[in-house]
Every structure is written in structure tokens, then in C-alpha cells.
Amino acid sequence: MSISAHREQHKEELRRLILDTAERLFTTAGSYDAVSMRKIAKGINYSATTIYLYFKDKDELFQTLLRDTFRQLSRAVALSVSDRDPVVGLYQAMRACVAFGLEHPEHYRLLFMVRPSLAVSEWAGRELGGEAFNVLRHQAGLCVDAGRFPGSDQDLVAQGSWAVVHGLISTLLSRPELDRRRLIEHVLGRYLAGLLAAPSPS
Amino acid sequence: MSISAHREQHKEELRRLILDTAERLFTTAGSYDAVSMRKIAKGINYSATTIYLYFKDKDELFQTLLRDTFRQLSRAVALSVSDRDPVVGLYQAMRACVAFGLEHPEHYRLLFMVRPSLAVSEWAGRELGGEAFNVLRHQAGLCVDAGRFPGSDQDLVAQGSWAVVHGLISTLLSRPELDRRRLIEHVLGRYLAGLLAAPSPS
Amino acid sequence: MSISAHREQHKEELRRLILDTAERLFTTAGSYDAVSMRKIAKGINYSATTIYLYFKDKDELFQTLLRDTFRQLSRAVALSVSDRDPVVGLYQAMRACVAFGLEHPEHYRLLFMVRPSLAVSEWAGRELGGEAFNVLRHQAGLCVDAGRFPGSDQDLVAQGSWAVVHGLISTLLSRPELDRRRLIEHVLGRYLAGLLAAPSPS
Amino acid sequence: MSISAHREQHKEELRRLILDTAERLFTTAGSYDAVSMRKIAKGINYSATTIYLYFKDKDELFQTLLRDTFRQLSRAVALSVSDRDPVVGLYQAMRACVAFGLEHPEHYRLLFMVRPSLAVSEWAGRELGGEAFNVLRHQAGLCVDAGRFPGSDQDLVAQGSWAVVHGLISTLLSRPELDRRRLIEHVLGRYLAGLLAAPSPS
């Protein structure tokens, strides 16, 4: 019992170690191909073969990595909404998205820029839409239902805020010299202000 | 004369063929490393060696691709502004950016996704200092100078519209099922409406 | 135990096999570039990749070869000096050098012919500072200190005897029809006789 | 007539240009393989193909180069003997050999150290032995016939001086920091002094 329990624990720890090391390497290198199984193995002081005891192949390791990262993103965004005002809630969720992208640039790049294969990227998009995106969508729904966004519907706002968030992250990641706080507040503020304003007659 | 002219033409055609094939492969593969010179060669039914007659190495080929594409983007955006109203002009420029990204997804991916680190570090000056961004910045300046965007300055608007445009393109590219026209008009419309509105008291 | 011991033994044997094969190829080809990793691999009936399990790269393989051979040369020369008369000792050392070159022509070619520039630039310190040359230099010093070589200093004699030895080996290796013993005694004898003689008034 | 004469002249000039450039490159580079036809072509501002109009392939070009150089060596050595004293004449011939080796290090290496192909090396050895070596042998004979080298015969001195010359060249080529003039005079001086001295009783 105790022995097998220990084994279980060790196994889980080693698995985590592999994932953490791989993540570090993937984000450092910035490309799928630049990270080799051998380098990961060297990073954890185990033989390359050992990794195959925990992951079928490089692709499965990478996909697991993606899944874990998505989970973190989802959690962060879900926990970010604290205000009762739905508009503020949407703002909070959007900020949380941006914050996650900026604070974990490696994760963000991993999710949206490193694309080993089409299969992975498609899966990634779906998963993302299924969690973090849904928080935005939910908040958008609350705002629309409360009549705060005249002329806009829930889906449009959900997709729009998602796009705005994306744009902010990628721009700020690629231009580190910009004033982050100022640009974030500007873009989110103007977009939300536009949503709150009466619809233009056009 | 005729002979050398034919040669010239053939040479130019082959060069273009290489560039087009490479672009296609780079954007479908989604990563720099996943495309090999041999694969490009196979794609054009020539030997790998032949490519080296036209480009010094893989990097030069890729950079040429980047340069050419940037040029097209710049041109498209520069020609897009036709209205005398600076706000409409900014809107036109932003639309042109988005349109370019959507109509030439390979180009866009090439510029901003295939090798973001390179695009950024090597092309940063050209990118933001280049014509495409500068058009946005110019229009933003006109709007601000005309007092149309209370509480915003030129640089902020330039960067903000750039971010919004980026977000739209990448979102729409990764979600082909969305209603493009509607989302574009929504996001651009709300952002611009927010710019035009009186600044929030926050 | 037995298993790992077998593995160790096999590994050592394969390593030696690689080294021996490489040495053979290097010396018959006569140039560094003319020997490829693939050819070595083919020579040992292993894949080219396997060699990289034993040596980091081609250069390390070659340098290991050099090092090993230098060690043999040094040992042979160091053990050769037995007479108390320093002049005889120098003679013995020189003869040992020549004997080594003639008895191990592949080794000798490897050291001084295959990649002379490398042997020099990389191994200069070891070579001249190494035991083989140092034995000559030491003996030369004894002779000079004993006043046996009027008009010559230690370094000059060391370098000179080194040159004479070199010339004998390369000449005898490329002209197998010559009477080795006779030519060796002639050259070493005349050179030493010249050293012992009073300096010419020139 | 005049035209064809001009053509002839141009052809000869270009041929020389190729040979000179190739020689320069061979000397600069460290090995046969390090010099490519393309680099030679670039050095003369002609296309690589042009070289093939003058030389069947790289090997023929190289052999021609060797042949020409040998001719120079033979001439240089033959012309070096000016003194009536046969011993001085031998000294002059040996010095000329050494000087040539030092001034054309790459040819020397290729002739006696690197062996691009067995055919070349064998041919080279014969040619060299048939010319430069014969001068040494002739001078040695004069010395012996004049009774200047008691206890030595012509062939022994010829081979011995050849070996000494060889040793000097290879040593000096691989140790550029040595004082060339001093070492040359030392070795040649001591060897000749030993030849002139009474034979040792051994």
C-alpha cells in the first residue's frame, strides 16, 4: 500500500516535472521544433526514453501542456469577475484575459502562436472558446439583458470583446516599450464606452 | 536581346514561383522550422540546390517574403483613405488593414504568426514605423487635432486602433464561422463611438 | 554486474573500433576533409548517428585520435633515454622518435600530416611542451650545460634535433627502398658530430 | 592572323590568371578540399564554367599547378648553386630547397604531406626526386669526389641532405614563431660541419 502510494506520488511528480520543464523550454524557444525531447530530458536529468513512459510522443506531451495552460486561463478569468454591475464584470473579465496573456506571455504564445499542427490548433481554439470565452459571453449576456448595450447582442459583444482582448495582448507582447496600463485602459474603455453609447444612426 | 529577355523573364517567374510556394508552405505549416528547403523545392519541381541560385539561404528567402508582404500591406492601407472626414478616414484605414489580413491570410500569418520573434525584433522599426501603421497614426492625429476624440492623444489612438485591427484579424482568421462584416462593423464602430464620446469621468 | 560489465566492455570495444577505423581512413586519405563520418560509419558497419554517441562531433573524434597517439609517442621517447652521457642520451631520444615514426607510420602521419595546421595551432602547447619534444629539449640542455655543444644553445639544439628527426621520418616513409639504419645513423651522426665540433668561424 | 594571335594571347593570359588565383587560394586555404572551383571563379571574376574550358576538371587544374610549381622549384634549386666550392654549392642548394618550401608552403604540404590522390602524390614524388633532388645529389658527388666528406658516399649525403631539408621545412612551416634564419643556419651548418669532420670511430 504505502509503497504503491509512494510510487503513485513519484509518478505524478515526475509527470509534473516533465510538463513544467517542457513548458519552460517551449516558451523560451518560441517554437515547437526548437524544443527536442532530448533537451527536455536533459532539463530533468532523466533519460529521453523516460519521457515516453509518461507521454506517448512529443505531440501528446505538447497537447497536455496546452490543455493545462488553458485550464489556468479559464480559472483566472472565471475568478476575475467580482462586481455586481455586469458592465464592470465584463471589464474585469477582459482585463483578466489581457493580464493572463501579459503575465504569462509564454503561455499565451504557446496557446496562440506556436502551432505544431492544424489538429492541435483547432482543438485549442475550441477549448478556449469553451471556457475563457464563455465567461466573456456570459458577462456580455448579462449586460445585454440589462439593456446596457443598446443595439448589440450577446454574441456580437462576446466575439468583439474577445477580439479586442486578443489585439491588446499580441500588440503589447510584440511592443514591450508601450505603456501597457494606459493602452489597456484606453482600448477597453473606448470599446465599452462605445457599447454603452446610443447606437449610431448609420 | 530576345534570348536574354526570355531568360530574364524565366528567372523572374521562377523567383516568384519559389516565393509563392514558400509562402504557401510557411503559412500552412505555421512555423518556420516546419518548412524545409527540400519541401519548397519539391513543391516547385526543382532541385533544392536551385533555390540557392535565387536566395542566399533560407533566412533570406523568408525575409524577402516578409518584405514583399509588408510592401503590399502598406500600399493597400495607404490607398484606402478617401474621405475628407478624418474619423471616416481612420475607419477606412482600419477596414483596409482588416481586409488585407482577411483577404491574404497567408500574408498576415506570415507577418505576425509564423515567426513573431523575428518579425518583431527585425521588423519592428519597419512595422510600426512603416506605412501601414503610419497611416493609422496620421489619421489619428487628424482626428485628435480636429478635437474629435476628446481625452485621447494621437499615439494612444494609433496604438489602440492597431491593436483592435490585429484582434479582429486574428479572431476572424481562427473562427471562419463568424459573420465577418458584422463583427468588423461592430468592433470598429464601438471603438470609434467610444473615441467620439465624452471621456468617462473615471 | 555482469550485464553492465558486458555493456561497458562492448562500449569500450566499439569506441576503439571507431578510433581505429577513423585512424586508418584518415591516414590513407591523407586529409581531414576527405574522411566523412558516413565513411567511418560504413567502415564499422554502424549508422553514422552511432558515432555521435561516442564522440561529440568529427573534431572531437579527430582530437581524441591525436591525443592518444601523442601519448604513445611521448611514452616511447621518454623511456628511451638510458645512457648517462647526455650526448648519447640525446641520440637515443632522437632514435626513439624516428623509430616511433617508422614503426607507426599511420600514427605519425596522423600527427603531422593529416591536419598540420590543427596539430600546430591546437596542439602546439602540448606538442612542443609535451613530453616527446621536451625530452629532446631536456637532453639538449644537459649537453649544452656540460659544454659539449660549443656555440649552440638549448633551444636551438632542441628545435634542430626535432627538425632532423622529422626529416628522417618523412623521407624514410616516402622512400621505402632506402637503407633505413644507414641513413638514420648517417644523419644523426653527422648532425651530432657537427654539434660537437668547434663552431665555424663564420 | 592578328586576331587569332590576340586570341591566343588572351587565352594564355586567362589560363595564367586561373593558375595564379588557384595557387593563391590553395596557399591561403589549408587543404585541397577547402578550395572550390566556384571560389577560384569568383577570384578571377569569371564564371565557374569558364575554368572548364581551360582545365578538364579540378584535378587537372591542380596537377598543372603542381607541375608548374615543380618546374619553379627545379629552376630555383638549379640556379642557386653559384660557388665553385662544392660544399658551399651543396649548402646553397639546400638553402634554396628550404627557401622554396617556405615560400610555397601549400605546394609543399600538398606534395609531401596531404595526399589528394595516390596518383598525384606518386607522380609528384618522382618529379621532385628527378629534378631538385638530383641537384643535391650532384653537389654531394662533387664534395665526395673532392674528398671533403670523409667516410660518406654520394648517395648517403644526397639522401641525408634531402632529409635535413625536409625536416627544416616541415618544422618551420608548422612553427611560424621560430627564428627561421637562425634555425636554418644552425641545422645546415651543424650537418655540414659533421660531414666535414673526421668520421667518428663508431
Add this chain to the structure above:
DNA sequence: AATGAATGAGAGTTCATTCAT
């Protein structure tokens, strides 16, 4: 559970050389 040994495939790149013009 973990590993060392081994390999085929493939990467970018350079080479000598040929052929049609």
C-alpha cells in the same frame, strides 16, 4: 521504472560538374 544503444529520416548547405545557349 528506467535506460543505453541504436537508427532512419531529414535538416541546411556546398560541391564539382554538365548542358544549352
Add this chain to the structure above:
DNA sequence: GATGAATGAACTCTCATTCAT
């Protein structure tokens, strides 16, 4: 006489992966 275009072969080296232990 000279060349531009083109290529197959070869190079060193790294990769993901398998298999026996």
C-alpha cells in the same frame, strides 16, 4: 569564348523514436 541554369551527391549534425535489458 563564355555563361547562367540546373542538379545529384555529399557533407555534418539533430531529431523522434524503438527495443532489449
